[in-house]
Amino acid sequence: MDRLMDWKGRVLRRRYRLDERINVGRTVEVFRAFDLLEEQEVAAKLPLPHLVSDRDYCDAFRSAAHRATRLHHPGIVPVIDYGIEEGRPFVVMEMVREKTLHDLFEAGKKMKPVGALYFTVEIGKILAYLHEQGITHGSLDERHVFIFPGRKAKISDPGFPIVLGAGASPHPLSQDPRRDIQDLGYLLYRSLTGRGKSEAADDIRGGRLRWDAEVPTRVRGIVQKCLDSAGGGGFPSAESMLRETISALREEQPMITVPPLAQVEEPETTLEAPPPAPLRIPIPHLKRWQVWAGAAFLVVAAIFLTVWILSAVITESKVEVPNLVDMSVEEAAKVADGRDLGLLVVGQEYDADIKANYVISQDPQVGVMVKKKTVIKVLESLGPLTVPNLIGLTLDDARVVLESRGFKVGEVIYRETPGYSDNRVVETDPPYGSKLSSGDAVNLVVSTGASGS
Template sequence: MEIGRKLNGRYKITGTVGGGGMAHVYLAHDLILDRDVAVKVLRYDFRDDQDTIRRFKREALAATELVHPNIVSVYDIGEEDNNQYIVMEYVKGMDLKKYIHANFPIPYQKVTNIMDQVLSAVAAAHHSRIIHRDLKPQNILIDESGVAKITDFGIAVALSQTSITQTNSLLGSVHYLSPEQARGGMATNQSDIYSLGIILYELLTGHVPFDGESAVSIALKHFQETVPSVKSYDQRIPQALENVVLKATAKEVADRYKTVYEMQHDLATALSVERRDELKYSPASMMETTKILEPIPLGAASSKEVETAKEKKSSKSKQLENNEKLTKVKNKKTKKKKALLVLLGLFLLSIVVFFLIANSAPKDVSVPDITDMTENEATKFLSENKLILGEISEEANSDVKEGNIIKSDPKAGLSVKENTLINVVVSSGKKTVEFLDYTGESYEEVEAELNKQDFTIERKDESSDTVEPGLIISQNINENEEVIPEDTTVTFTVSTGKAGFEMRDLSGYSEKGVKDYVADNGFNVTITKEYSNEVADGQVISQEPATGTILYVGADISVVISQGPEDIPLKTVKETIQISYEELEEDLPESTNESNGEQLIPNSVTIYMEDQEHKLGTVFQQFEISEDTEIELTFILQEGEKGRYKVVRDGETIQEEEVSP
């Protein structure tokens, strides 16, 4: 995107910040609120992918619900020229990855402080049922005051669900990927906890626990290998602090912290003296041993049978001696056979009962997708899948029709037992809000706030003697009235200040006319007078302010009135000039020459002069001279004015001078 471009006529792009798997981030300036913001713009290769665009918008809207000092705020969401964009808080600083490289080794107290801020933010997100899915140092920003802020909440899911592979993005995230995500399973709150454990590991050691030549090899290590001990890197690390890493990064979800709050509480005391002798944490699943089941003893009956056989043999050898004893032995053998048959029957019966119980136990079924269904439709559909509709709660939603299901718990796709209760959230329709009283507040700030909530804003200007310009005088919606933002048009009456008047053009006004004008409008006037050769005496020469300026009651204006041309006294200046005679010879008739000799020819002299009474182009005097001649010229001049004269002799200018008073 070009530098200098304006998105929505409001956000002027001033530079680039960075980029990720699905978007580019630019630095921009909000021209309305006069502040720097970060603008995340969806990449060109995703602009035709409607699923990605829909997820991009949905996840961005979810992020706007997260208000926390350690979460980057989302200000605005929009689209222009097929550019999907999100306007976010601009954090001046660096991401945690760069912070680790620049400041490692980091004091343990600082490590726990950073992690506490991050955990607090993730806990708030989990409370709002939002899983980050892509926690890594690159998504954690550290501002110049040391405050940690998490960005890209929920945006990662859009990338993970698209069919386009982003190798660089995966390579950047796979170092912090939980084992269940690496296996292709769904992310849970405890998946975020695993990523937080890897981030803590990197803060303590300066590097990630698993690395490899490919993203696949790293992912395999996450669910095959135990995270290396941080104490093997730095023996000074307290065992209690290492235990936080070990428990957060346990391979089995059951061995990890159940909640982020639990991890945050454990980390808070990891540096305390009371826990210095703590034993190393061992996951319960790693301590279980394999149990060997003993076979069911059936030898007792067989040994009795052998004994009976021996007795039979013995009885046969002694049959002749004691017939009565033989009879007793035969009776005893018959009883033992019956007992054996009873035992065998009981054994077979137990096997049958076991299979009956096994077959009658609830089977695993997959939770079907019941979003956008009515309660009756969902009840029937769940029953067909051997599941039961559970608790029903309501939630406002602009995208799902009122009465239809927004989401289920457990979510669609999860495996549960038959007859499990499926709780649902039903749409109560579009979200309503209580409208506030904005009178007396800045219109521009209120407009920006309500635009985020999808209100339509209209402005009506009105003058006011009591409300400052730019503040809201009144609104067309009552305070505490329940409204649906996207269906509501708000009209604000905004003060333009005191009622004003356009300054009139006073050219040609007399002094009296000026005084009447200012009196009618409640102005104050200052009148000065100046000489003017162009404006008639008594009329306005100039005014201040200029014509068209908006003025209010009590405004000060100034007017200059002409006194006509200034009377300047005349002075008489005398100038004496010398005119030299130039001799010219002319041949006379022979009789003349012989009698009188040569004769002189006179010079013709013309004088021009310029003063208050004469113009230089008009002849002042004309005469002839036959010898050098001195004359005096009299000039009539004003103060500061100069006179001029010119002497022409026989058609040739011999003098031309200026004369000053």
């Protein structure tokens, strides 16, 4: 353990100062670090010293770090940077201060059934994104899940290698995405029942799950299908798990703002007027043209009355979509609810023009007439992205930093610059501190050295 302390105070790549070791896991030690360039706290993870000589593990660790820098999802703790220091690989991540699911287990807390369904939807969306990128988390456990306010969650270390002990491979047990779904089932079972780690493992292994009476049958079924997924049964994919979970959530809370599995058209009620009684006109000796004119008038009147009744019924069952853009998500939900509509946040993006937690766009558009209970899908802003300070970084390092933040590298201009060595960033356009949106390009001016220097 003394060897672990030797790295406290070191500066990785002349940028990340290791201030305090805050955790030691099976494979890595985690430091609270300080980014000297961005002047912010970050988390730095390094393999334990005895694994540094394991070439297969270190190669897997670096490969996972490289893949993680290209993952951009609000539910994944972002990897900012990675590299090697004195032969020891490291990865730098966003510092997360929220509690892990492990902390909640240790505090003896349990999830209510509806909360567990929301949690399943959150983690399911993250797993669906990972699997779409061809990545399996491989070691999803309670220490990799962070619980945020507002029923949000994040996971860390997707695809990073694990060590199972006794000479086992350093790689995850399985690259099958269904293993992640099975791991989620284990976390759900513990979250709903409060069972300890070994107790839950024995219950699952013996096929005798111990449920509280308050857990609905359908929620139990979802957990069981998650647990059966890796064995060839259960859910075939994260998307199928999401669909069933959303359906169960709508059963528990019909007015929640989640997308329905299918738009079930309610049969429209057609109001038919009772058959008119035979019209007796006590006027004898009407001419034929007068009879036809009277009949035509009655037909037109009947059509007009029917159209008027139907339009009144249809209008009453439909509402106009309000304008929710540039409105906080909380306020937008209230406005939608006031018109008997639902609201679903389908994504989040950084936007330089829209404040964080405000609506960027909506579907259906404002002014459209829709049926009551229709769900309005909105895109939520994460606020602007700030151009980082890249001065002095190599071009490759600057490229990694920009792409990890959601920017694109724009035009690269080479310029002879005194005082800078070759291939160093000397200027950015827009400059450091500018506010941009996701996907915006940042141009770089790179030094080529100075003649005679």
